[in-house]
Amino acid sequence: MHKFLIAFLIALSGVSWAQVTVPYRIGDRFGIADENGKMLIPATFDVIDVHAPGEFTATKRSANGFKTTYITDNKIRLSDTDYNYFNLDSSFITAVKLKNTGDFGxxxxxxxxxxxxxxxxxxxxxxxxxxxxxxxxxxxxxxxxxxxxxxxxxxxxxxxxxxxxxxxxxxxxxxxxxxxxxxxxxxxxxxxxxxxxxxxxxxxxxxxxxxxxxxxxxxxxxxxxxxxxxxxxxxxxxxxxSPPPPPHAYAQEGIKSPQNKPEQINDNIALEIKMVELNKRYTEPFTDQTMTLVNHKLTKEYANLVKVDGKWGYFGNQTKNWILPPSYDEIILDEGKCVFCSTYVVRVDGVYRIIETEHNKQKTYPGKFVKIPHFAKKDFGREGFQLIQLFDEDGKFFAYANQDGKVYYSR
Incomplete structure (x- = not known):
């Protein structure tokens, strides 16, 4: 009985450690929920930025400015503050207020x-x-x-x-x-x-x-x-x-590039691919993250987008093999989440999916989305849980989702 109790406590500890929490949108407000959508912190915030598993900055906007709340391990640590950002360091919180975010360096x-x-x-x-x-x-x-x-x-x-x-x-x-x-x-x-x-x-x-x-x-x-x-x-x-922010979550705000048609040799071969570019000043927690699709020039000696029978594929000119077969209405390059892998967003008949390629192996995640997905965090809080951000056609952030297509949103 004693051994059973010890084993049970160890297992329970593992379950607790593996719990994943995500920003959950209800209407126009965000809170924190577990991976099944059970609310842990009420949806009262305008923006929630993800730093690391279980670590978030939640912000309320007002006519007089903004108030930030720092959350770790499903607990509100600092509430309704004037700080621009927080760091968790050696079991202490450093809270930073910038005099002028425009002069940040x-x-x-x-x-x-x-x-x-x-x-x-x-x-x-x-x-x-x-x-x-x-x-x-x-x-x-x-x-x-x-x-x-x-x-x-x-x-x-x-x-x-x-x-x-x-x-x-x-x-x-x-x-x-x-x-x-x-x-x-x-x-x-x-x-x-x-x-x-x-x-x-x-x-x-x-x-x-x-x-x-x-x-x-x-x-x-x-x-x-x-x-x-x-x-x-x-x-x-x-x-x-100046802590090192996650580059996908805290990219400096830039000038949005026009979403032009990629440069092509002809109607069936393109020399450019659309690529995800995220825009957000992490020192301005009151701002929403946005996404822009920019044209990324391909190295034609390496690969080209090629259209076959009206569908686009991604062809490796060195290997003489398809990196992605010609099965898609659109292929978008997303940033890789591992050293030797590449991530793509593909669209067929208005439905988007995420494909990851690594060492000539291809993995298609099961989630199907009507909004553009961005692979935000790999193995987020637990191996196999992938945190996805969803953006509308105008590049405005909508909500988070997981790799299986569960969208953390309700009306």
């Missing part, structure tokens, strides 16, 4: 104001920063009950703090008011080095911290030769100000 940290929160929504520091960096490896943590944090305040000065995870209080300040820092992770998590210069001083110092059994073993700061000076500063190398 990877190196312009002066444009951002960052606050740090716990997962329960408690603000960790009274003051705000330009950015913060957690000195941690979540897979191999150096510290058990504490965490090192480099902060860059609103005046551009750096500090290195030791924060207790239990009390959420700073237990030690290694340095503060530094004008530049350079971090060295080469021996982390056994040790960590950081070079820094304090304000109004010219001495280059190096702080070395060693770790043992989840605690700080030693820490020592000493002047070093300027010849061993700075490589890249923490603001350039490790700033949380």
């Amino acid at each position: 990877a190196d312009d940290s002066r444009n951002s104001v960052t606050d740090v929160y716990t997962l329960s929504g408690k603000k960790v520091f009274e003051q705000s920063y330009r950015f913060v960096n957690f000195i941690e490896d979540e897979k191999k943590p150096a510290l058990k009950d504490e965490i090192l944090i480099i902060t860059n305040d609103l005046n551009g000065k750096y500090s290195l703090l030791l924060l207790s995870k239990k009390t959420m209080k700073v237990t030690r300040t290694f340095f503060e008011n530094a004008v530049d820092v350079d971090t060295d992770y080469d021996r982390f998590p056994s040790s960590f080095n950081v070079k820094y210069v304090l304000a109004r001083e010219t001495t280059l110092n190096q702080l070395t911290i060693t770790f043992e059994n989840g605690r700080i073993k030693t820490h020592n700061s000493e002047p070093v030769s300027p010849s061993s000076g700075f490589g890249r500063s923490v603001s350039e190398s490790y700033s949380s100000y």
Whole structure:
């Protein structure tokens, strides 16, 4: 009986881990539902952006601006905030407000104001920063009950703090008011080095911290030769100000290209293929993602679109084989979701399907759609679950769906 209970709990844990949640549209509003459509968070939001499995930013628009809500693991962590985006880092939430989204740039940290929160929504520091960096490896943590944090305040000065995870209080300040820092992770998590210069001083110092059994073993700061000076500063190398967004979800907004007829040699051979291009500023959560079909020039030595008996196929000129057989009214190139695969959207009689090719093998997903599908996330939250976005003919986002054709939408 005891073994059975343990096996049951392990199985239950696996089911919980594998639960998939998606934005679900009801009417003109979005909420969060499980993969079967059961609502977990009510549909009260105008926009929901997907970051990772179980991680979303939900936004309400109003005449006075917008309010963002940060959601992880089916829980609202921060509600109705003024932040432009959020990051989940080392079990902390960094919430970033941009002074001007039009001036957003990877190196312009002066444009951002960052606050740090716990997962329960408690603000960790009274003051705000330009950015913060957690000195941690979540897979191999150096510290058990504490965490090192480099902060860059609103005046551009750096500090290195030791924060207790239990009390959420700073237990030690290694340095503060530094004008530049350079971090060295080469021996982390056994040790960590950081070079820094304090304000109004010219001495280059190096702080070395060693770790043992989840605690700080030693820490020592000493002047070093300027010849061993700075490589890249923490603001350039490790700033949380500019996290790497999923490219399909956060592509910078561009100019929509006209959906012209692809260039052709004749009526039966095309030198261009329509390709999916997504448009969205991830720093503007109040905006909807849009899709444009742009003309992508083919390398004729590699492949061409070829029409046979009124149907288009994709022919490999090197292999002399059909990559896609001539069976479709339209073929659209979508971005691949794996290293050696390609993804295509095909249309027959007003119905769209998704085809993935890899190593000369072809897989057609069962879902059939009347709106244009985009393969948004592969193996999203669980192997075999594919998250699909649907767009109308004008390129406006409609709703999410899965690989089997289930659309997460109801009136």
